[in-house]
Amino acid sequence: MRVDFLSSEYSVRQDAPHALGRYHLLRLLAHGGMSEVYHGYDTERAEPVAIKILLEELACDRVQLYRFKRETLLALKLFDPHIVRGLDHGVDEETGRPFLVLEYIDGPSAQSLFDRIGRFDVSDVVHIGMSIARALNHLHRQKYIHRDIKPDNILLSPYGEAKLTDFGLVKWYARDAGKLTMACDGFGTSYYMPYEQCLNAHLVDARSDIFALGATLYHLVTGRVPFVGEDHHEIMRMKEAGHFTPPGLLNPKVPPSLQAVLVRMLAASPTQRYQTASDVYIALKRTNLATEFPKFVATGQAFRAAGEPVRQPVAPTQPDLRLRASALRKSRALHLWFVRYRDGKGRLRVSKGTTEQIFRALRTGKLLGDVEASRQRESPFRPLAEFPEFHSYFGDSDSNKPPPISRPHLSRHQQRCWYRRMLISLGFALFILGLPGVCSVFFSIFPHV
Numbered sequence: 001m002r003v004d005f006l007s008s009e010y011s012v013r014q015d016a017p018h019a020l021g022r023y024h025l026l027r028l029l030a031h032g033g034m035s036e037v038y039h040g041y042d043t044e045r046a047e048p049v050a051i052k053i054l055l056e057e058l059a060c061d062r063v064q065l066y067r068f069k070r071e072t073l074l075a076l077k078l079f080d081p082h083i084v085r086g087l088d089h090g091v092d093e094e095t096g097r098p099f100l101v102l103e104y105i106d107g108p109s110a111q112s113l114f115d116r117i118g119r120f121d122v123s124d125v126v127h128i129g130m131s132i133a134r135a136l137n138h139l140h141r142q143k144y145i146h147r148d149i150k151p152d153n154i155l156l157s158p159y160g161e162a163k164l165t166d167f168g169l170v171k172w173y174a175r176d177a178g179k180l181t182m183a184c185d186g187f188g189t190s191y192y193m194p195y196e197q198c199l200n201a202h203l204v205d206a207r208s209d210i211f212a213l214g215a216t217l218y219h220l221v222t223g224r225v226p227f228v229g230e231d232h233h234e235i236m237r238m239k240e241a242g243h244f245t246p247p248g249l250l251n252p253k254v255p256p257s258l259q260a261v262l263v264r265m266l267a268a269s270p271t272q273r274y275q276t277a278s279d280v281y282i283a284l285k286r287t288n289l290a291t292e293f294p295k296f297v298a299t300g301q302a303f304r305a306a307g308e309p310v311r312q313p314v315a316p317t318q319p320d321l322r323l324r325a326s327a328l329r330k331s332r333a334l335h336l337w338f339v340r341y342r343d344g345k346g347r348l349r350v351s352k353g354t355t356e357q358i359f360r361a362l363r364t365g366k367l368l369g370d371v372e373a374s375r376q377r378e379s380p381f382r383p384l385a386e387f388p389e390f391h392s393y394f395g396d397s398d399s400n401k402p403p404p405i406s407r408p409h410l411s412r413h414q415q416r417c418w419y420r421r422m423l424i425s426l427g428f429a430l431f432i433l434g435l436p437g438v439c440s441v442f443f444s445i446f447p448h449v
Contacts, residue, residue: 020092020099023051034064034168039104042087048104049087059097067168072100074144074167082135084155084165102165107158110220111151113296119223122253126290128154129217131162133284136213136277139164140206145171147204149212150192151219160294171204190232191225192216195239195268207270210280214265214273221258222250226266234375242268257287340372340381350377358390 023040030037040051058064075086088101153166194211196203218226226244229235247254261283267273274280361367372381
């Protein structure tokens with residue numbers, strides 16, 4: 001479970017049970033779209049625990065009850081040092097709300113720490129990637145797909161370990177899995193899930209989790225998600241085309257070895273990615289970048305002392321039944337750009353066109369100087385070279401140097417005039433060079449002239 005630390009002013013909710021059998025609820029840790037997580041205390045074992053309780057308004061929802069039951073069974077079944085371990089489960093007698101008892105991780109999520117300190121060191125990112133790759137390898141060998149790998153679902157323990165949590169959206173290969181996934185086509189988190197998951201949740205496999213892990217590591221090491229967009233449609237369009245800025249352009253400290261691993265993990269086609277989580281672990285280990293001890297060691301106590309307030313997620317992960325239909329619907333507006341430039345007389349112009357039309361205008365010299373573009377007319381315009389779709393025009397997108405802002409081209413009329421001037425200059429030069437020879441021949445024939 002995701003655990004964010006709160007100051008002492010955050011206590012148990014008034015409508016929440018203060019004790020679940022031998023488990024005493026101490027304070028609210030996090031509140032999500034489908035459940036609440038409390039810091040609890042096991043009076044029998046005398047140790048802290050994390051208790052996840054289904055929201056009261058969902059206690060009568062058969063689908064959510066079934067999902068929570070599956071997550072409970074999976075948490076109790078999985079046993080790996082890089083997965084948050086399930087300890088116990090039950091149902092509150094007064095409210096009828098099911099609960100799941102998990103091991104307590106005294107540390108922040110990767111997202112919480114990122115919000116606090118910014119992008120991570122390269123060594124820390126490799127440490128996290130290797131740990132989560134091992135967790136995914138164990139999960140995939142049990143025939144499960146996580147489907148929601150993101151910084152929010154990675155907890156960082158004070159001992160330098162990264163642990164995977166939140167198995168509410170796991171894909172089961174059991175016979176009864178279809179009862180749930182039929183109602184959840186295309187769910188997940190837009191910034192991290194692969195394109196095939198957007199189309200249909202049934203299409204995902206182990207390589208889909210590898211893509212999401214690659215997007216997560218990219219975000220932590222560069223400071224931004226690989227596929228930036230103003231809405232879900234634009235993000236998915238970028239993923240379909242496989243356009244993203246190489247991490248070395250955003251963070252010069254990313255070495256080529258790590259960049260190569262991330263680029264392969266983020267390949268648009270599943271066949272071009274690493275095929276197993278074990279392959280990802282080996283590739284990250286071979287970079288030899290995880291040499292230092294992680295800097296997030298003992299950050300749990302630091303967060304507790306700082307009294308960090310709870311950080312609510314921007315959009316809690318939950319199914320969107322309209323996602324698949326909207327993703328499959330073709331819209332010409334998704335492929336249009338608004339371009340701002342200056343014409344031959346220096347006047348500022350704004351035109352609309354597709355990516356191919358803009359490429360054609362650049363090559364023919366119709367767009368010169370500092371060209372800016374935007375997806376919507378009201379949105380801020382940015383230099384054209386900042387959009388990955390046009391990296392191939394401005395230069396090699398895999399280069400470690402940022403592409404230039406513009407590269408003017410000559411129009412056809414200018415090219416014809418240039419060719420005429422070159423021919424005239426060449427002819428005049430040949431005439432000057434050959435003039436002495438012509439004169440000597442002439443005087444040899446007519447010596448008395």
